[in-house]
Amino acid sequence: MSKPSFDILVIGSGIAGLSFALDVANDYSVGVVTKKERWESATNYAQGGIAAAIGPEDSATLHVEDTLETGGGIADPEVVKLVAEEGPAQIRKLMEWGAKFSESGEGELELGREGGHSKHRIVHKADYTGKEVETALIRQARDHPNITLFENTLAVDLVTDRHLRASHRPISKRCYGAYVYNPNTHRVDLLSARATLLCTGGMGHVWRHTTNPPIATGDGAAMAWRAGARLANLEFMQFHPTAFYTEKDKRRERAFLISEAVRGFGAVLRNHRGERFMTDVHKMAELAPRDVVARAIDHERMKWGIDHVWLDVTRKKADDIKTHFPMIYETLKTEFGVDMTQEPIPVVPAAHYQCGGVITDTDAESTIERLFAAGEVAMTGLHGANRLASNSLLEAVVFSTRAAVSVQKALAESKGEQLPDIPEWDDTGTYDAEEWVLIKYDRKEIQKLMGYYVGIVRSDLRLERAKRRLELITEEVEDYWWRTKVSPDLVELRNIAQVSRLVVECALRRKESRGLHFTTDYPEVDDRMYKSDTIV
Ligand code: FAD
Ligand code: SIN
Numbered sequence: 001m002s003k004p005s006f007d008i009l010v011i012g013s014g015i016a017g018l019s020f021a022l023d024v025a026n027d028y029s030v031g032v033v034t035k036k037e038r039w040e041s042a043t044n045y046a047q048g049g050i051a052a053a054i055g056p057e058d059s060a061t062l063h064v065e066d067t068l069e070t071g072g073g074i075a076d077p078e079v080v081k082l083v084a085e086e087g088p089a090q091i092r093k094l095m096e097w098g099a100k101f102s103e104s105g106e107g108e109l110e111l112g113r114e115g116g117h118s119k120h121r122i123v124h125k126a127d128y129t130g131k132e133v134e135t136a137l138i139r140q141a142r143d144h145p146n147i148t149l150f151e152n153t154l155a156v157d158l159v160t161d162r163h164l165r166a167s168h169r170p171i172s173k174r175c176y177g178a179y180v181y182n183p184n185t186h187r188v189d190l191l192s193a194r195a196t197l198l199c200t201g202g203m204g205h206v207w208r209h210t211t212n213p214p215i216a217t218g219d220g221a222a223m224a225w226r227a228g229a230r231l232a233n234l235e236f237m238q239f240h241p242t243a244f245y246t247e248k249d250k251r252r253e254r255a256f257l258i259s260e261a262v263r264g265f266g267a268v269l270r271n272h273r274g275e276r277f278m279t280d281v282h283k284m285a286e287l288a289p290r291d292v293v294a295r296a297i298d299h300e301r302m303k304w305g306i307d308h309v310w311l312d313v314t315r316k317k318a319d320d321i322k323t324h325f326p327m328i329y330e331t332l333k334t335e336f337g338v339d340m341t342q343e344p345i346p347v348v349p350a351a352h353y354q355c356g357g358v359i360t361d362t363d364a365e366s367t368i369e370r371l372f373a374a375g376e377v378a379m380t381g382l383h384g385a386n387r388l389a390s391n392s393l394l395e396a397v398v399f400s401t402r403a404a405v406s407v408q409k410a411l412a413e414s415k416g417e418q419l420p421d422i423p424e425w426d427d428t429g430t431y432d433a434e435e436w437v438l439i440k441y442d443r444k445e446i447q448k449l450m451g452y453y454v455g456i457v458r459s460d461l462r463l464e465r466a467k468r469r470l471e472l473i474t475e476e477v478e479d480y481w482w483r484t485k486v487s488p489d490l491v492e493l494r495n496i497a498q499v500s501r502l503v504v505e506c507a508l509r510r511k512e513s514r515g516l517h518f519t520t521d522y523p524e525v526d527d528r529m530y531k532s533d534t535i536v
Contacts, residue, residue, distance in 0.1 A: 005419065006031035006148070008407060009177045009193035011155045011220065014041030015130075016199035016375025016396040018137035022097065023404035025146040028411060031191055032147060033180050035154040035488070039134050040215055042201050042376065043393070046130025047259035047328070048114055049101075049122040050094075050397075051390040052087035055111050058119040060084040067391060070116045070289045071384025072515030073531055074233075079362065079381035083391070083398050090397040091123050098136035101125050113264035114389035116289040122390050127259055127325045133393070154181040154488050155219065156188055158196065158227040159422055160368060168420040173228060175371035179425050181488060188425035188486050194417065195370045195407045198224060198358060199400070202376040203237075206500050207351035207455075208447035211243050211257040217492040218499035220377035224358045225502065225536070230367045232379045232533040233356030234499070235506040236516040238387055239456050241269075241293040243350035244336065245308035255350040256336070258311055258328060260389050263287060265324055267313035270344065271300045277309075291386050291516045294349040298456045301348070310344035318342075349456060353392060355383040355516065356506065359535070364403035372407060374399040379533075385515020430485050439480050442473050443493050446500050454504060458519040463508050470501045506534040 007028035010017045021030045034040075053063040063084035068075050091109075095101065101123050104110040112122035125132035141147050159176040161169050177192040200220030204212025225231055242263070243255035263269075263286040268276050281296045282288035288296075297309050313321060318341035322329050325340075332338040338345055357379040364372045364380075375396040382395050453466035474497045481494055510517050512526035 005177075005192045007194050007411060009033070009191055009196045010199065011178060011196065012041070012199035012201060012375070013038045013138075013149065014043035014199060014201055014375060014396070015133055015137065015393055016400045017197065018134075018141050019397050020197050020199065020374060020400035020404050021147050022137065022140050022144065023401060024408060025144050027408065028146065030147045031150065031193065032141070033150045033153040033155055033178070033191065035219070036152060036215055038138055038149055038151055040213060041134065042212055042216060043130045044134040045211075045213060045254075045257070046133070046393055047127045047257055048261040048390050049112055049124025049129040050091065050393040051117065051121050051388065052091045052123055052394060053084060053119070053121055054088045054091065054109065054123070055120055058121050060087070062118055063087065063121065066116055066118050067382065067388045068384075070386050070388040072386050073384065073525070073527065074514070074533060075384030076381030082362065083382050083395055086398045086401075087394050090394065090401070093401075094133060094136070094397065097140050099125070099133045101129070101132070112261045113287070114260040115263065115284070115287045115293065116388045122261065122264070124261065126327065127261065128327045130393070150180070152183040154491060155179070155200070155223065156181055156486055156491050158198075158223050158371065159190065159192065160227045162228075163422060164420055165423065170420070174369040175227065176419055176422055178223075181486060181491065188427070190422055190424055192419050192422055194411055194414070194419065195372065197403055197407070198366070198371060198373040198377055199375045199396075200377050202354040203499050204351045204354075206447065206450050206496055206503065207237070208444070208451045209243070209255055209348070210351040211240055211255050212351070214253050217496050219492065219495045220373070221357055221502070222495035222498045224366060224368075224371070224373065224377075225498065227368060227371070229371065230359045230535055231357060231502065232359050232535045233385075233506065234354065234503045234536070235510050235534060236355035236383070236385050237351055237503065238290055238353040238355060238516050239294040239349040240352035241290055241297055241349050242311050242347040244332070245346035245348045246336070256331060257352075258345055258347055259325070260290070262311065262313055262325060262328065265313065266316050267311050269293070269297065270310045270312055272304060272306045272309075289386055290389065291518070294456055295518060297347075297349055308346040308348045311347045312344040313340055314342060314344065353387055355379075355385070355387050360399065362402065363406035364399045365406060370410065372403040374403050385517065427485055430483055432485050435480075436489075439476055439493065442477060443496060446470065446473060446496055450500055450503070454507060456518065458507060458517070460508070460519070460521045463504055467501070467504050467508065470497065470504060473497055474501055502536055505536055509534050
């Protein structure tokens with residue numbers, strides 16, 4: 001890869017990246033880099049579906065109300081409205097690209113129900129919606145002559161003015177592509193572009209127990225932060241209430257999710273004594289917003305000293321369960337030896353979705369010119385302090401479409417512009433270090449301490465502890481970084497360390513409890529002081 005240049009660079013091949021690439025590729029050359037195989041993304045594992053107000057008794061207004069209610073008072077009403085209104089058209093677009101969603105007997109789309117939604121509005125493909133969407137998008141992108149996809153190609157850093165030689169440094173703060181790790185040469189190459197879309201997904205792997213695939217190491221947030229972009233609301237990590245429980249030593253890289261749609265279908269939560277506890281906690285019981293359910297489970301675990309609670313769907317007909325949840329049924333049966341039609345499923349909360357991220361406007365542009373962001377890495381204002389279930393796939397396609405419109409406009413208006421002279425990656429003075437073993441375990445240490453101190457229930461004491469330890473680890477990693485040749489492991493470790501610190505910084509600043517951020521020191525909402533985003 002020697003100094004290739006595209007009109008547009010896309011970093012990530014989940015729903016946000018691929019749908020954007022398809023939107024812009026007719027008129028522009030598009031390079032898509034993705035750090036593993038093309039399908040490896042959170043999108044590919046999405047289960048429940050995509051929220052869109054298309055049912056006969058539903059409306060964008062009701063979708064707006066539910067989203068704002070879940071968002072804990074700081075979701076942006078303008079953004080919520082536009083997402084809810086643009087939702088149905090986005091579903092049609094995905095179908096035109098080849099996604100086939102489950103239908104009811106009458107040939108209408110079958111609509112599921114999930115926590116916090118007042119209506120059935122979840123468009124889905126049984127319980128493997130993400131795979132259906134990702135496969136359709138990959139099929140389209142693969143056949144497109146203007147899209148070049150680079151697999152196993154990790155973006156290391158965004159190229160901005162700070163990389164230009166002084167004589168070429170324009171006044172504006174602009175993005176010109178990225179430096180990426182070339183898996184064949186093990187060197188870092190320059191991929192320049194007139195516009196860049198960051199769509200690297202989330203940061204679940206900052207925590208040990210997560211539903212996210214291993215690609216979710218906060219790379220996009222860390223790169224944007226290093227480039228000087230503004231980020232916000234990283235304290236709002238959503239813990240999904242029902243990840244399959246396995247004993248610590250048997251845990252895998254990705255906790256297996258039991259979709260919220262299973263609760264929407266009628267499953268109930270019970271403690272070890274067989275008692276339903278959600279009915280005492282919230283009027284929507286098991287279908288209360290996720291923060292409420294996750295905290296209630298955490299409370300049961302602390303109260304009784306139990307490792308997990310039970311999700312029980314056995315009162316439903318076995319055939320119906322298998323029809324609605326074929327993937328979950330099969331996986332539980334074959335991989336974990338649990339027959340969900342006959343026995344309850346052991347579940348615990350796990351880190352699932354980052355509501356905060358790179359601040360973008362309604363055109364999906366970040367605070368850096370020509371750097372756009374969409375999908376989980378972005379903070380659009382839709383979720384506020386808590387995300388409504390199945391709103392993230394929707395948000396990703398809505399803002400990818402908006403990014404496509406604004407990128408095309410920006411490039412058309414600056415036709416003929418030349419990119420400045422951008423230097424190659426400079427690794428002089430670094431060497432292939434031998435002491436990787438010294439920091440190799442830092443990743444696990446960070447994940448553990450984030451679990452202990454920055455989990456579902458927080459306090460100043462816990463957060464301060466996390467902060468002190470993270471400062472030390474980040475210092476070590478940074479020191480190593482500047483002396484050592486780049487490797488994917490090191491890039492991820494550095495990103496995990498940096499975003500962990502940002503999460504803690506945001507959490508320490510919010511001296512109240514709101515949505516997903518709950519601290520025992522300030523258990524109440526404080527609208528007077530904190531009804532706003534936490535910006536870093
Ligand atoms: P992703 O789909 O995660 O894609 C990110 C891409 O960026 C990947 O291709 C990755 O390899 C690449 N990447 C990352 N870092 C780099 C780097 N440094 N260089 C190059 N490439 C990089 N949401 C819903 O709305 N409904 C659901 O039913 C639902 N179910 C879910 C179930 C599970 C198990 C999980 C984990 C999440 C679920 N979510 C769901 C959340 C939703 O799937 C994600 O928020 C959404 O898919 C994010 O899409 P994305 O395109 O932003 O990122
Ligand atoms: C699920 O299926 O429970 C996940 C839905 C989501 O994260 O929105």
